[in-house]
Every structure is written in C-alpha cells, then in structure tokens.
Amino acid sequence: MSKLEKRTITKQSEDFSQWYLDIIREAELAEVAEVRGCGIVRPYGLKIWELIKAELNKRIEDDGVENVYFPSLVPIENLEMEKDHVEGFSPELAVVTHAGGEELTNKLAIRPTSEAAMYKTYAKWIQSYNDLPLRLNQWANIVRWEKRPRPFLRWSEFLWQEGHTVYATEAEAKDEVQKILGIYSDIYKFMSIPAYCGKKSESEKFAGAVETYTVEVMSRDGKAIQGGTSHYLGTNFAEVFDVSYLGADGEKHFGHQNSWGLSWRSVGALIMAHGDDNGLRLPPNVAPIQIVIVPIFKDDAGKTEVLNYAQKLKESLKEYRVKIDDKPNQTPGFKFHYWELKGVPIRLEIGLQEVSGDKVTLFRRDNNTKEIVLTSDLKKRIKELVVEIADNLYQEAAEFSASHIKRIESWDEIDDSQVWFEASWSEDAESEKKLKERFLMVSRELPLGNENKKPNNKKCFITGKEAKHDWLFAKSY
Amino acid sequence: MSKLEKRTITKQSEDFSQWYLDIIREAELAEVAEVRGCGIVRPYGLKIWELIKAELNKRIEDDGVENVYFPSLVPIENLEMEKDHVEGFSPELAVVTHAGGEELTNKLAIRPTSEAAMYKTYAKWIQSYNDLPLRLNQWANIVRWEKRPRPFLRWSEFLWQEGHTVYATEAEAKDEVQKILGIYSDIYKFMSIPAYCGKKSESEKFAGAVETYTVEVMSRDGKAIQGGTSHYLGTNFAEVFDVSYLGADGEKHFGHQNSWGLSWRSVGALIMAHGDDNGLRLPPNVAPIQIVIVPIFKDDAGKTEVLNYAQKLKESLKEYRVKIDDKPNQTPGFKFHYWELKGVPIRLEIGLQEVSGDKVTLFRRDNNTKEIVLTSDLKKRIKELVVEIADNLYQEAAEFSASHIKRIESWDEIDDSQVWFEASWSEDAESEKKLKERFLMVSRELPLGNENKKPNNKKCFITGKEAKHDWLFAKSY
Incomplete structure (x- = not known):
C-alpha cells in the first residue's frame, strides 16, 4: 500500500473512462478481483457506501419498512416461474450444482434479485x-455475471438493498412506487447530485414489471447513470407465486406488488458526477474523512507545537470525521495532492505561522480555494462550509446537467457526439431499436412532469408519426 | 401473518430443542427456507442481529479496524492452497460450476470464510x-453446507463479520487475538450474557490456525454455545499466499496473521441464555422494541382518552424503541401473552384507571413482576429499569452458568446426564476422542485464567496420566 511516488490520473477531457479507472485505483476506492468481473471494495470506497446506506436505511425504516434476510440461493425452478423474469435474468446467472460434496438434484442460482427467492x-x-401492506427490505449481495464489468457500475457481484412490498390495491402500490422514487431522489440530493425522475420505456423496464420508474443522474462526460429503480409489478408475480389474500368481501384477490432497489452503483455515480482532473470531490455527507489536518514543520522545528495545535483542533471538531495526516517522510505538497485526489472536502493546513497567529489556512476541495480562518471562528465557519460545499456541488452539477441536455427535433440533428437529449417520441419499440443500433443509445425515461403533458413537437423525431410525450434519451453507463 | 389463536410453546423442561424451535416460530424470529438447511430471518430476528452488529462494528472501528468487501466467490484452487484449511472446509462447500451461460474452467466456491479469498x-x-499492521474487517454472508441445521446456530448460510489482520510480529498479533476476545466478551455482556473465554484444544481449533481462542456461553439446558472465535494463524497462510514484507532490516519476513469472527449465532445464544417457558426475555440493549404500551378500554368507552394518553407517553419516551399496540379485536390478555413471548423488556398497561390516576401499570419481563408508577416518575424509573433489567438478566445467567459447571475428577463420575464440567486433563487427543465417542462431548476450552496455573488434580480424569491444566468440557450446540 505504501506508495511514495505522486499519484497521477488521466485528464477527464482526454479519456473519461480511463480517468474513472485511474481515480478508482489512485484514490484507493476499489480494485479488480481475481474472480472475473468482480471487484474488491477497499475501506475508503466501502465507507462511502456505508454512509449512503445508513441514510437510506433510516429513510425507509422511518417510512415503516422492516429489514429481512432471505437465503442468497434460489431454486432455479422458482426463477423460471415468471416468464419475462427468467428471460431477463437467465443469461446472467451463477449456478451452484454441487454442495456438501454431492451433486444437487435441484440446481440453485445465486440471487440476481430476490423476487423468486421471496414470494413463495x-x-x-x-x-x-389484515396482513397487508407487507413492506420488507433486504440489504444483500447480488450476482449477475457481467460480460463488460466496470467498477461499482457493473460488477458481477454487488451490494444493494431490495425492497419487496405487497398491497391490497393497485392505487396503494403505485403510491409507494412514487414515494420510494422520491426517497431515492433525496438520497442523491444527500450526495449533492440532481436526479432526473421518470418512467422507463417498455423495452427498458425491469424483467417482470408492469412499470419501472427510475432516477437517472448525469456523469461529467454527459452520459446517464441509472441510479435506482422502483417497480410496480402488478399481479404478475402474485399470480405465479400465489401471493393472494382474503378480502373484506370474503373473496380471494391477488396482491399488488412492488420491488425497488438502489446499489453501490451510487458510489460510481458520485465519482462521475463530481470528480475533476485532480480527483474525487466528495460532499461532506458522504465523505469518509470530512476534514483532514496537515501539520507543517521543517525538520523538528516547531514539531511539538504544531502537532499539539493540530490535536487541539481535532478535539474541537468532534462532530466531524477528522483525520490528522502526520505521516513522516512526505512533503506537505505531496499530502495536499493525495487528499485532493481522495476528495476530502476541507483541509486545514497548520504551520508555525498559523499556531502563532491563532488561525488556520483552510482549503475547500469543491472550488479549490483557500481562506484564512481565526481559530475562534473555525467551528462556526466549518458549520457553514459543510452546507456551502454541499450546495455548491449540487448547483454545479445541476447547471452542468441542465446545460448538457439538448433539445432534438429530428433524426438528422443527431450525430455521434450527441450524449443526452430530449425529444418528442412516438414510444414505438422499433424506433428505439433503430436509435440503439445507429447511435448506441436508448430512451432513459419519460420525466415525471411530462407524463400528463403534450409533447413539444407533434411529430416523433424518429418515425415522424404522432409523438406521445417528451422523453429523455442518452448514452449511458 | 395474522394469527388470532394464542401462541403456545413447549416447556423448556419437557423438550428444550422443541422449545427453541417453537420460540423461533412463535416469536416470529425466523423460519425454514425452501433451500435445504437455510433460514429466513424475519424482521424481529434480524433487528436483534442489527443491534448486535451496530455495537460490535462501533467497537472494532473505534479500535482502528476498517471495513472492506471482497467477492463472495473464491477460486477453489485458492482454498486448496492451505492443507489444513481445505481439509476442514471442503466437505461443506457450495460450488458454482456455471456462470453467464457457460461452464467455468475454474470452479468457484461460495466463501465458507475468506482467508483464501483475501490473502492473495x-x-x-x-x-x-510501513504497510503494517493491516487491520480489515468484512460483514458478509457465508455458506457452509450443514447436514444438521438449527436456526441461527447452524444454517447453511449465515451472516457474520470476519476480521483479517496482519502484523509484523507474533507478539503484536497475539495481543490483538486477546483484545478481540475481550471485545467479543463485552458484546455478550452487552447482551447480559456471561462469556467463558479460553483457548481451544488442538482438535477443536480453526482449520489452518496455530491457536484458536473462543467465547463460550451457556444455554439454559446447560449446554455450551461457541459464541465467537479469535485465531492466531501464525505464518501458515502467509507462507502459502506470500503475505510478506520487507523489514527495517532489509530482509523479507512473513506477516503474522489473525482472523476472528462473530456471527448471528449470537442471536441463538441470546434466545437460549435468557428465554423461559413464556418465551423470549430480551435485555433492553438488543430488544427491537424496548417498551410496549398496551391501551385498555372496553368497547369504545374511554378509547380516545386512553389512546391519547398512550401517545403522550410514547412521545415522552423518544429515546427508547417504543411501540403502541392498539390492534383492534384482541383482548389485553392476548396482547400481554404475545409481547411476553416476544421478550419485550417493559410493558406499560394503560386503562381509564391509569389515565385518571396519572400513572401506569408497568410490567417487566425479566422477573415477570408488576409495579405502579406515577407518570411524573416514569422517565426516571425507566432509565433505572433498563440498567436493572440488564443487570438482573446478567446475574441470573451468571448464577445459572456457575451452578451448572460441575467439577469431575475421574471418568467414572461422568454419566449421560453430564452436560458441562471442569476437569484436569492431559490434553491428549486420543482421550478427547474417547470422550466424544462415549458421551458426545469434547473440550470447550482451557479458560484464560488456567493457562498459567497448575491443574487441581495431578491426574488426567480420562487417562490417569499427568494432567496439564484444568479444562472445561461440555455438550454443545
């Protein structure tokens, strides 16, 4: 782990994909595992996920959802019960054929999602x-064998939460789909990321769902990242697994089901939404280290004073996640570079000058500016800054996103440089296929606000037929 | 889930194993899954584990350990690298032979523990x-195919934490082994359970370890439950996986490694250490619901007053996990029975009499007694009670455990009713085998305090040869 050469990363403008891989490696977030397509998430990366997870878990528990744990192994025959579901997932399954030294009569899959594991x-x-609604959630590992893995965004194994709920009526179930979408959107706001909420097209919805809603966020190369999805499953699974109830009317009815999930893809989205050429930029809410203190002294001159001062500062900032970097044999410049790469929101630089002046030099990573703060004002200033930094990152991402969505009226306006655009669409599956084949992009969503609104253009930008709504289209991760 | 008949459980004295299964089912802790040997942990059971986990995670993070996540799939050839390790675990492996629609060239096992997954x-x-010590921990699911599953204690899949650390020296590594053992012991104290700390015999140690230390706790049928283990692995794995470092002396050295784990077996131990014929008895620290408020009214007489009063009480007790049980169509007696079965430490009963007298009737589950408390005193009394209840449960378990360990001097004193005893032992593997074959018990541990102490009896109770130390022996789960 020791590494004394300066860590360097590719510029975003040169090669965004390489920039992403470099940052994952150099900020010590994760690395490639021996098992194909899988990753090892290192402490700095995992802590970001744990902070996201804690907030999301609180939000869904406050909403009345309870956590549960089902086995990770699912009988293959259960997966085969819902036709669309098995079609969607069977190419990605990892299959256990032997266990306890014997060949299994009934093969098991490692859960690619848990509908088929839970609903019996x-x-x-x-x-x-009286047993409804049933609202359960599971924090779990998932295996989907990936042909083209990418750290956090697309590994063969990932961690997520999956909510699985049952309601008596369609209306109640659909209300929850929207409520969860709102919670997911809030979780991205918690990460200072604006989320685009909307509905997936027929071809892009979850295998087995009636409707899929999504939160999409924009990477700094303009591409879309699916940040979380909330599905109304209707009675599709209920009819297959016999999830039914005796109504107040004395009749048997099928339950209306939802499932919804958000994974550590969100960590990938966080990196891509805020990172710059110097590395990560973390909003304080999800920064494993919110404040790093770098004591500066030449040889041993002033060492004791400076270190004592640093320690005192740290103790006065107990409500934050603070680290003193007093590693020997590294220059201040080396340390600055390292902590900027790791995206620590606030850095306090302390030398003898600061000690004698009862002040600190404060660097904020969001806009890479420095200011001098009197120690007596420090607590107040930091309290302001954690909000300011979060707001600033949010604003920046919101402006970036808004300015990178073009309006397209016709097929001829699209070219290979197009990344994310809005257009009026006929919602015709064949036309989406054409777009995918030619430009490697599909519809991302019908934005919530556009569902009950007429399209800006009456003619579909692909087919020229009647457009139904204004949709978002994008290349995506 | 609705169930209006009264839930009944077998008496402990009649059939302890059946009592355990009944309580798991009736207190809605868990149930048998479709996949052989696996269990489904329901919200009430999982919450107990989450409370244990939160405390343990805090303890190890405070000690400087960081969390990490490695893939759940391990190449079989890695598992085969350490000879003792593969012998210990290969009979229990679940093997993935196919993934992504293809047969795998290199078969993968679902991790039965992660030494072989991590150390490369x-x-x-x-x-x-400079890279040492390396101290990482992982919260993960584990698969070990069980021939004789038992809820929480022995399922084919379970959740746990596994710490994996590397030190430059044997002394530092061994210090940590003891420190972790102390943390595990504290975690049981947090659950009001006395833990017996000690060292495992050669035949009972972890497959691949040099030394295994254990915390053992006593079930209310006198049997032992292994509650967590902390292993010094020496350089066994380091030599195989080349976990080595360049020392200050310029030479290559192998790292000294530890691994240590505590799983949701601890939930099983909790049930067995405190439960009684009426159900669970939970210490407040790990009770999903610490206080249940049961409003009592006849028909609609006083309903509003009583419910408002209950709500006001709940709001005044915000620092606790409180639930109001206002389910209609159930008698107070039915509810009392139900919440006693679920082990809720404190019950507040509120009828019109309580409302008009500005008081509550308070029932504590640890000793099944009632008291009248003035509302003005309630917060103070509950603050005392959460400590009192925890202490009382601990005392009761400590006295029970101490009084159920017999001292045995010779083989002839053992009979089939013997469950847990202390004896002076020669530490001879053959003699342990004999004990196992005849009485289905093995050594549990050499208690920490006895390691540097002469045995009470010079003669081994089995072989008559020279005894080395006083050991604990027990039947176990």
Missing part, C-alpha cells in the same frame, strides 16, 4: 387483508 | 513494514 414465502405470510 | 490481495497490498 410471502404467499404463506399473507392470508387476509 | 493482501500480498499485493503489503510490501514493507
């Missing part, structure tokens, strides 16, 4: 309308 | 003595 049990738990 | 990467991370 749901059928036992739910008897009458 | 450790070898890359560690170059010089």
Whole structure:
C-alpha cells in the first residue's frame, strides 16, 4: 500500500473512462478481483457506501419498512416461474450444482434479485387483508455475471438493498412506487447530485414489471447513470407465486406488488458526477474523512507545537470525521495532492505561522480555494462550509446537467457526439431499436412532469408519426 | 401473518430443542427456507442481529479496524492452497460450476470464510513494514453446507463479520487475538450474557490456525454455545499466499496473521441464555422494541382518552424503541401473552384507571413482576429499569452458568446426564476422542485464567496420566 511516488490520473477531457479507472485505483476506492468481473471494495470506497446506506436505511425504516434476510440461493425452478423474469435474468446467472460434496438434484442460482427467492414465502405470510401492506427490505449481495464489468457500475457481484412490498390495491402500490422514487431522489440530493425522475420505456423496464420508474443522474462526460429503480409489478408475480389474500368481501384477490432497489452503483455515480482532473470531490455527507489536518514543520522545528495545535483542533471538531495526516517522510505538497485526489472536502493546513497567529489556512476541495480562518471562528465557519460545499456541488452539477441536455427535433440533428437529449417520441419499440443500433443509445425515461403533458413537437423525431410525450434519451453507463 | 389463536410453546423442561424451535416460530424470529438447511430471518430476528452488529462494528472501528468487501466467490484452487484449511472446509462447500451461460474452467466456491479469498490481495497490498499492521474487517454472508441445521446456530448460510489482520510480529498479533476476545466478551455482556473465554484444544481449533481462542456461553439446558472465535494463524497462510514484507532490516519476513469472527449465532445464544417457558426475555440493549404500551378500554368507552394518553407517553419516551399496540379485536390478555413471548423488556398497561390516576401499570419481563408508577416518575424509573433489567438478566445467567459447571475428577463420575464440567486433563487427543465417542462431548476450552496455573488434580480424569491444566468440557450446540 505504501506508495511514495505522486499519484497521477488521466485528464477527464482526454479519456473519461480511463480517468474513472485511474481515480478508482489512485484514490484507493476499489480494485479488480481475481474472480472475473468482480471487484474488491477497499475501506475508503466501502465507507462511502456505508454512509449512503445508513441514510437510506433510516429513510425507509422511518417510512415503516422492516429489514429481512432471505437465503442468497434460489431454486432455479422458482426463477423460471415468471416468464419475462427468467428471460431477463437467465443469461446472467451463477449456478451452484454441487454442495456438501454431492451433486444437487435441484440446481440453485445465486440471487440476481430476490423476487423468486421471496414470494413463495410471502404467499404463506399473507392470508387476509389484515396482513397487508407487507413492506420488507433486504440489504444483500447480488450476482449477475457481467460480460463488460466496470467498477461499482457493473460488477458481477454487488451490494444493494431490495425492497419487496405487497398491497391490497393497485392505487396503494403505485403510491409507494412514487414515494420510494422520491426517497431515492433525496438520497442523491444527500450526495449533492440532481436526479432526473421518470418512467422507463417498455423495452427498458425491469424483467417482470408492469412499470419501472427510475432516477437517472448525469456523469461529467454527459452520459446517464441509472441510479435506482422502483417497480410496480402488478399481479404478475402474485399470480405465479400465489401471493393472494382474503378480502373484506370474503373473496380471494391477488396482491399488488412492488420491488425497488438502489446499489453501490451510487458510489460510481458520485465519482462521475463530481470528480475533476485532480480527483474525487466528495460532499461532506458522504465523505469518509470530512476534514483532514496537515501539520507543517521543517525538520523538528516547531514539531511539538504544531502537532499539539493540530490535536487541539481535532478535539474541537468532534462532530466531524477528522483525520490528522502526520505521516513522516512526505512533503506537505505531496499530502495536499493525495487528499485532493481522495476528495476530502476541507483541509486545514497548520504551520508555525498559523499556531502563532491563532488561525488556520483552510482549503475547500469543491472550488479549490483557500481562506484564512481565526481559530475562534473555525467551528462556526466549518458549520457553514459543510452546507456551502454541499450546495455548491449540487448547483454545479445541476447547471452542468441542465446545460448538457439538448433539445432534438429530428433524426438528422443527431450525430455521434450527441450524449443526452430530449425529444418528442412516438414510444414505438422499433424506433428505439433503430436509435440503439445507429447511435448506441436508448430512451432513459419519460420525466415525471411530462407524463400528463403534450409533447413539444407533434411529430416523433424518429418515425415522424404522432409523438406521445417528451422523453429523455442518452448514452449511458 | 395474522394469527388470532394464542401462541403456545413447549416447556423448556419437557423438550428444550422443541422449545427453541417453537420460540423461533412463535416469536416470529425466523423460519425454514425452501433451500435445504437455510433460514429466513424475519424482521424481529434480524433487528436483534442489527443491534448486535451496530455495537460490535462501533467497537472494532473505534479500535482502528476498517471495513472492506471482497467477492463472495473464491477460486477453489485458492482454498486448496492451505492443507489444513481445505481439509476442514471442503466437505461443506457450495460450488458454482456455471456462470453467464457457460461452464467455468475454474470452479468457484461460495466463501465458507475468506482467508483464501483475501490473502492473495493482501500480498499485493503489503510490501514493507510501513504497510503494517493491516487491520480489515468484512460483514458478509457465508455458506457452509450443514447436514444438521438449527436456526441461527447452524444454517447453511449465515451472516457474520470476519476480521483479517496482519502484523509484523507474533507478539503484536497475539495481543490483538486477546483484545478481540475481550471485545467479543463485552458484546455478550452487552447482551447480559456471561462469556467463558479460553483457548481451544488442538482438535477443536480453526482449520489452518496455530491457536484458536473462543467465547463460550451457556444455554439454559446447560449446554455450551461457541459464541465467537479469535485465531492466531501464525505464518501458515502467509507462507502459502506470500503475505510478506520487507523489514527495517532489509530482509523479507512473513506477516503474522489473525482472523476472528462473530456471527448471528449470537442471536441463538441470546434466545437460549435468557428465554423461559413464556418465551423470549430480551435485555433492553438488543430488544427491537424496548417498551410496549398496551391501551385498555372496553368497547369504545374511554378509547380516545386512553389512546391519547398512550401517545403522550410514547412521545415522552423518544429515546427508547417504543411501540403502541392498539390492534383492534384482541383482548389485553392476548396482547400481554404475545409481547411476553416476544421478550419485550417493559410493558406499560394503560386503562381509564391509569389515565385518571396519572400513572401506569408497568410490567417487566425479566422477573415477570408488576409495579405502579406515577407518570411524573416514569422517565426516571425507566432509565433505572433498563440498567436493572440488564443487570438482573446478567446475574441470573451468571448464577445459572456457575451452578451448572460441575467439577469431575475421574471418568467414572461422568454419566449421560453430564452436560458441562471442569476437569484436569492431559490434553491428549486420543482421550478427547474417547470422550466424544462415549458421551458426545469434547473440550470447550482451557479458560484464560488456567493457562498459567497448575491443574487441581495431578491426574488426567480420562487417562490417569499427568494432567496439564484444568479444562472445561461440555455438550454443545
């Protein structure tokens, strides 16, 4: 792990994909595992996920959802029960054929998602309308064998939460789909990332769902990242797994089901939404280290004073995640570079000058500016700054996103440089295929606000037929 | 889930194993999954684990350990590298032979523990003595195919934490082994359970370890439950995976490694250490619901007053996990029974009499007694009670455990009713085998305090040869 040469990363403008891989490696977020397509998430990367997870878990528990844990292994025959579901997931399954020294009669898959793992049990738990709604969530590892892995965004194994709920009525279930979408959007706001909420097209929805809603966020190369999805499953799975209840009317009814998930892709989105040529830029909410203190002294001159002062500062900032970097044999410049790369929001530089002046030199990573702060004002200033930095990163990302969505009226306006655009669409599957084949992009979503609005253009930008709504289209990760 | 008949459980004295299964089912902790040997942990059971996990995570993070996540799939050839390790684990492996629609050239096992998954990467991370110590921990699911599953204690899949650390020297590594053992012991104290700390015999140690230390706790049928283990691995794995470092002396040295784990077996131990014929008894620290408020009214007489009063009480007790049980169509008696079964430490009963007298009837589950408390005194009384209840449960368990360990001097004193005893032992593997074959018990541990002490009896209770130390022996789960 020791590395004394300066860590360098490719410029975003040169090669964004390489920039992303470089930052993952040099900021010590993760690395490639021996097992194909899998990653090892290192402490600095995992802590970001744990901070996201804690906030999301609080939000869904406050909303009345309870956590549960089902086995990671699913009988293949359960997965085969819902036709669309098995079609969607069977190419990605990892299959256990032997266990305990014997060949298994019934093969097991490692869960690629847990509908098929849970709903037979749901059928036992739910008897009458009194048992509804049933609202459970699971934090779990998932395996989907990836042909083209990318750190955090697309690994063969990933960590996520998956909510699985059952309601008596369609209306209640659909209300929850939107509520969860709102929570996901808030979680991105918590990361200072604006989220575009909307509905997926028929071809892009979850395998087995009636409707899929999504939060999409923009990377700094203009591409879209699917940040979390909330599905209304209707009675598709309920009919197959017999998730039914005896109604107040004395009749049997099928439950209306939802499932919704957000994974550590969100860490990838965070990196891509805020990072710059110097490395990560983390909003304080999800920064493993919110403040780094770098004591500066030449040889041993002033060492004790400076270190004591640093320690005192750290103790006065107990409500934050603070680290003193007193590693020997590294220059201040080397340390500055390192912590900027790791995206620490606030750096306090302390030399003898600062000690004698009862002040600190404060560097903020969001806009790379320095200011001098009197120690007596420090707590107040930092309290302001954690909000300012979060707001500033949000604003910057919001302006970037808004300015990188073009309006397109016709097929001829699209060229290979196009990354994310809005257009009026006929919602015709064949036309989406054409776009995918020619420009490697598909619809990302029908934005929430456009669902009940007429399109800006009456003619579909691809087919020329009648357009139904204004949609977002983008290249994506 | 709705169930209006009264839930009944077998008496401990009649059939302890059945009592355990009944309580798991009726207190809605977990149930048997479709996949053989696996369990589904329901919200009430999982919350207990989450409370244990949060405390343990805090303890190890405070000690400087960082969390990491490695893939759940391990190349079989890695598992085969350490001879004792593969012998210990290969009979229990679940093997993935196909993934992404293709047969794998290199078969993968789902991690039965992660030494073989992590240490090749450790070898890359560690170059010089500056990189040491390396102290990482992982919260993960584990698969070990069980022939005789038992809820929480022995499922084919379970959740745990596994710490994996590397030190430059044997002394430092061994210090940590003891420190972690102390943390595990504290975690049981947090659950009001006395833990017996000690060293495992050669035949009972972890496959691949030099030394295994354990915390053992006593079930209320007198049997032992292994509650967590802390292993000194020496350089066994380091030599195989080349976990080595360049020392200050310029020479290459192998790292001294530890691994240590505590799983949701601890939930099983909690049930077995405190439960009684009426159900669970939970110490407040790990109770998903610490206080249940049962409003009592006949028909609609007083309903509003009583419910408002209950709500006001709940709001005044915000620092606790409080639930109001206002389910209709259930008698107070039914509810009392239900929450006693679920082990809720404190119950507040509120009827019109309580409302008009500005008081509550308070029931504590640890000793099943009632008291009347004035509302003005309630916060103070509950603050005392959470400590009192925890202490009382601990005392009771400590006295029970101490009084159920017999001292045995010779083989002839053992009979089939013997469950847990202390004896002076020659530490001879053959003699342990004999004990196992005849009485289905093995050594549990050499208690910490006995390591540097002469045995009480010079003669081994089995062989009559020279005894080395006083050991604990027990039947176990």
